[in-house]
Amino acid sequence: MSFVEINEVSKSYGQLKVLDRVSLSIERGEFVTLLGPSGCGKSTLLRAIAGLNTIDEGGIVVGGQDITHLPPKRRGVGMVFQSYALFPNMTVFENIAFGLKMEKKPKQEIEQLVNEMIATVDLKGKENNYPHELSGGQQQRVALARSLVKRPTVLLLDEPLSALDAKIRRSLRNEIKEVQKKLNMTTIFVTHDQEEALSVSDRIYVMNHGNIEQSGTPQEIYTSPKTEFVARFIGNYNVWSREELQNTAFRGVPAEGEMFAVRPESIRLTAGPAAEASGEITADGSIVRASVLGNVIRYEVDVSGLAVTVDTLFDKAGQEHRLGSRVTLHIPKDEWKAIQKSPSKTGR
Amino acid sequence: MVRRSTHSRQIMFLVLVPFFLWVIAFMILPVLGMVQASFQHDNGQGFTLGQYIKSLTHPRYLGSFRNSIILSLFSAFVGLAVATFAAYSFTRFSDKVRDRLLSFSNVMTNFAGVPLAYAFVIIFGMNGMLTNVLKKMGLDFLAFDVYSWTGLAMVYVYFQIPVGILLIYPALYGIREEWKEASALLGASGVQFWYRIGFPVLLPSLVGTFSVLFANAMGAYATAYALTLSNFNLTPIVIGALVSGDVYPREELASALAIIMFVILIVTMLISEKMAAIARRRS
């Protein structure tokens, strides 16, 4: 049995089903991310694990103990909120010490544990500051320290980085990952930002409309989406139905499958027809648009009316394909993924 | 399902009990008492609609309603007009000046009731400061009799203005500068902006503030009472005279009048709440 088990959890708000028989299992020390658009139920699930929401059906087991009916303070979970929820009337030290005070630990022990944690999250010198005197990144670290100092069994993070600038977000998520690894802390992270999810997670659960669409390692999710929703949500996949492909001149399309997804970076472009290796699906088209995105050039290629996105690494200046030029697309057969069609209410 | 500890739920309800008890004791019970009394005969017995009939047909009482309503409509309208112009001018100044002006308005809302009535008498009364000054300067047509309806109306307008300013200011502040700029670029003049955009946007708040000012004036007692005791024929004054006058107290009639006032005020309040909701939805 896994360290954290979520079994068939359901929850509705009136008529709206927010969680639909969701099941997860997480190993000890794993960093798992719940990824999905707003309204998919990821925060609701997280709060249910913390005991801040009730659930209608199902069970939650942590470390072998069934916590489904326990109040938050008896669950042994730690939580970092999106807005940090730091206590404005307390200093950094007092905020971090709060949980230990609630456990009625002796003063000396509290002092030692808190100072250790302050060093771990790199906030030395800020012990006597108040939350409003700190930067966003610093506040985030206080929120993290406050939960971690109690050595929770599971750490829950509810979109902790969404209030920060892109640059700080990137450095902070690495810091969080480091602390997590150091403490071997089982962590559940919620976000709608796929780049974030892909970069820090051991495993990702992609959620949509209260259901889990797909779970797997970041590589698996990124390179092998299973459903149309995941393909459209992750990366910049080209997603086509068989109908859309019918009138186009793609050569070598597999006979089975209703819907397909192809990563833009797995498509090779040659100027004009070139030797077509077997095991490749090919097509001819012309460049309609070319955008330099920095380290990548994104082309939109028109293939008999179908728009194809192709990304090429911009490693040599002066080698770009010109607008209007004719090119041939080469797609390796195993990058041509068959995916499940998602119900029509999907879509971004 | 996570069970809320019943113990903590019980404590939560315990915390709410004093509040509700108090509300019942000092608001609900008096109202119920008045409702009961309003349906009784003058001797406190039986059941009759007589008190209400008298309230709404007897010239004295009907007149008091008429006077109260007219005075309230007038002071609310004039008060709101002045307040709107003043509050709008407030918005044109810097943050600091604006805050000072608003604080000034806030303090001035306390200058009402008995102190205000007497201040007006001192200044505008028969022998008042300003009256004498105007007489000496030969401008006595400007002086007014503070003990007349005109005088009373002036005092009412005076205490409505600060309240009006505080209530209408947020709505005026919400008229974005960008809207004016956009409309100017699209070819509209200042007047057209106010006619087509500014005023319609303000309308719910204006109506809402008007309702509050109306209710404020309807319920006012101290000002008129301080000026001439029971001589103004206004509903609050009449009610007061009926329960504490020299003649024997007529609780039942007073209750009927009071309940009618209560109903009028509830309706006014519902209107103002509705307007506030509309204004909130828009922003």
Place this chain on the structure above:
Amino acid sequence: MQSKLSTGGKIWHICVIIVVIAYMLTPVFGTIMFSIADEWGGILPKGYTLKWYEELFNDLRFWQAIGRSFLVSILSTVITLIVMVPAVFVAATYLPQYERLMQGIVLLPFALPGIVLAVGLMRIYSSGPIPLTGTIWILVGVYFTVIMPYVYQSVRNSLRSINAIQLVEAAEVLGAGKAQAFLRVVLPNIMPGLLVAGLLSISLLLGEFVLANMLVGGSFEVLQVFLFHKFSISGHLVSAIIVIFFTVIFFFYLIILTISGRRPKAKPVAIAEEGDQA
């Protein structure tokens, strides 16, 4: 963030403000002048004197009236805060249906001006099992309803601005019970708001007349009633009382502004309706 105004526009606004302020201040200044004037028949007083204030300060009845006003105002305010703050917190944080009920209830006082309430209160509490009229307690009781809307609004806004629900959730996850969460994490952060609400309430109640006059009148004479009784005696004396009253209110507001100035956020806007002073 105002766009540049034409000088003509600015002049208009300055004029409007000057006219309004002058209008509002005329009775104030007039009263002040009258309170320090010896006799007044013509345009200017015949002389200046502080004898009216002297007379007041030597009058025991004056001090008793002020004392009673403060006593009943402070008592009512403190009791109201003690009853309402936990109640509003519990309703806002844990029991949303009760919050909605509360929001309806706190609107009722606007439909129940002093004179209307007085009729019902006299009926219920003059005789029978709980005779309260004539004592300070009926005032304390009804003053709760007078200040209740403002206290509610203030507490509600404070709770919202500190995001009380999230703070309590964080505290609960960290192991605090509901009472601990309230005392340690919510109360300290709404203190400034409570102080302001308290001061505003006291100011409001100091100016209340109709309930004080009808329900207790002479048997517990407060400042407003004292003022009322003195009018027939001397206009100068009365203006001195008015000046003193207004000075007290002014100081309260100074304190309020200092407290709210310290916070970076919303300013308190309390509306003292004439109905409350009536």
